[in-house]
Amino acid sequence: MQYTISATAFLAILIVIRLRRRTEARSRTDEVFTVFTAVVFGVLIAATSLGHAILQLVGAAVEATH
Structure with missing residues (x-):
């Protein structure tokens, strides 16, 4: 059996994981990424x-709203 993951789903998971971190712990490079x-x-x-x-x-x- 072979599993695949779409690039969009992978990026969504990556964004959620990265945004859960504390803001104070991020460097400028982390924010840009x-x-x-x-x-x-x-x-x-x-x-x-x-x-x-x-x-x-x-x-x-x-x-x-207009």
């Missing part, structure tokens, strides 16, 4: 149907 990982995650998820649903939800929230 976390931001870079989050941006890559956003780019990967943007092309999926989930990404489009999130975009529509955020768009509706923005329209409701």
Whole structure:
């Protein structure tokens, strides 16, 4: 049996683990890496149907506040 994991799922897990750490314990390099990982995650998820649903939800929230 062979298991696979998508890059998006791996990045989501990595982001959650990294964000659970205390802020005081992070170096500047750690913060940059976390931001870079989050941006890559956003780019990967943007092309999926989930990404489009999130975009529509955020768009509706923005329209409701104006």
